[in-house]
Amino acid sequence: MTKVISLYRYPIKGLSPEPLTKMAVSHAQGLPFDRAFALALGTTRFDPEVPEPLDKGCFLMLRKNEKLAALGTRLDPETGTLTIRYRDEIVLEAATTSAAGREAIEDFMAGYLGEATEGRPRLISAEGHKFTDVSVVSPVMMKAISVINLASVRALEEATGIFVHPLRFRANIYLDGVPAWAEFDWLGREVEIGGIRFRGARRTRRCAATNVNPETAARDANLPKAILQHFGHTDLGIYLEVLNDGVCSVGDAVTVAA
Structure with a gap:
């Protein structure tokens, strides 16, 4: 079976x-809360008010940024809090629902990946939009x-x-x-x-x-x-x-x- x-x-x-x-x-x-967010490269242009599907190369991703796999992350669907662990230690807890929280996440990723972010990365989302590869x-x-x-x-x-x-x-x-x-x-x-x-x-x-x-x-x-x-x-x-x-x-x- x-x-x-x-x-x-x-x-x-x-x-x-x-x-x-x-x-x-x-x-x-589709599946709620799946690829609901993405970390856009500093060079990526994305308007959450008029979202358009973009090639996965516009985002931080494992194809180019294998260091992402060393992070253990969990995004609480109830609170919107992102927890990031590195080597089993919590290195960041921040709310995706606030400007300050998103800024903290972006700062962390910029420091963690350095020049690979091609400028300041942005945590992005849009109502009804998913950042799937086949979007x-x-x-x-x-x-x-x-x-x-x-x-x-x-x-x-x-x-x-x-x-x-x-x-x-x-x-x-x-x-x-x-x-x-x-x-x-x-x-x-x-x-x-x-x-x-x-x-x-x-x-x-x-x-x-x-x-x-x-x-x-x-x-x-x-x-x-x-x-x-x-x-x-x-x-x-x-x-x-x-x-x-x-x-x-x-x-x-x-x-x-x-």
């Missing part, structure tokens, strides 16, 4: 995953949910001979119980997980962000190159379009329409 193994959201683009036991999503908004594709894809088949990760491990931490792929839903790469056959088909109906939307092309080890913050692999070498493409995982409002949970069965 194919079932959900783990669920995650990523409140701030490029920063820590937050594990969930249940995931409530909606057709209109530039369409409004529907901005709210899509990302999925990883753990069997595909194991196939990559077997081909390369190295351990591949699944969180390198920063997905919302991790599932198991289906053959490696079978998820690619779900495109255009309806997928039901718990009380949510999805439609397979597109394969996920992997970038250099996956080269960063989420446990050590070291850039210790070239996974896009390895996927291409062994499997003839650079994709791992898919995006699902949300068709209705509902809730799924760890352990839920996954069914795919014929």
Whole structure:
């Protein structure tokens, strides 16, 4: 049986995953609090009153800023307080809901990453906007949910001979119980997980962000190159379009329409 193994959201683009036991999503908004914030480079122009999707290169991100993986972060959805840990010690607690709090977060990131921020970084957000990698594709894809088949990760491990931490792929839903790469056959088909109906939307092309080890913050692999070498493409995982409002949970069965 194919079932959900783990669920995650990523409140701030490029920063820590937050594990969930249940995931409530909606057709209109996707997954609440997922990529709701981003840290824009000093050179990035973004108007929260008229938000436009921007390429991920406009933000601090693991593809270029692997030091972000050394930070343990948690954003409290109730209070808006961001807690940042470095080497298991709290180095900052600041409110994303106040100008002073956002300034403190920006100051910390500027000091931590130095010239890589290309000027003063800004913590940005906008009502109804998500900073997903595929936000530039369409409004529907901005709210899509990302999925990883753990069997595909194991196939990559077997081909390369190295351990591949699944969180390198920063997905919302991790599932198991289906053959490696079978998820690619779900495109255009309806997928039901718990009380949510999805439609397979597109394969996920992997970038250099996956080269960063989420446990050590070291850039210790070239996974896009390895996927291409062994499997003839650079994709791992898919995006699902949300068709209705509902809730799924760890352990839920996954069914795919014929």
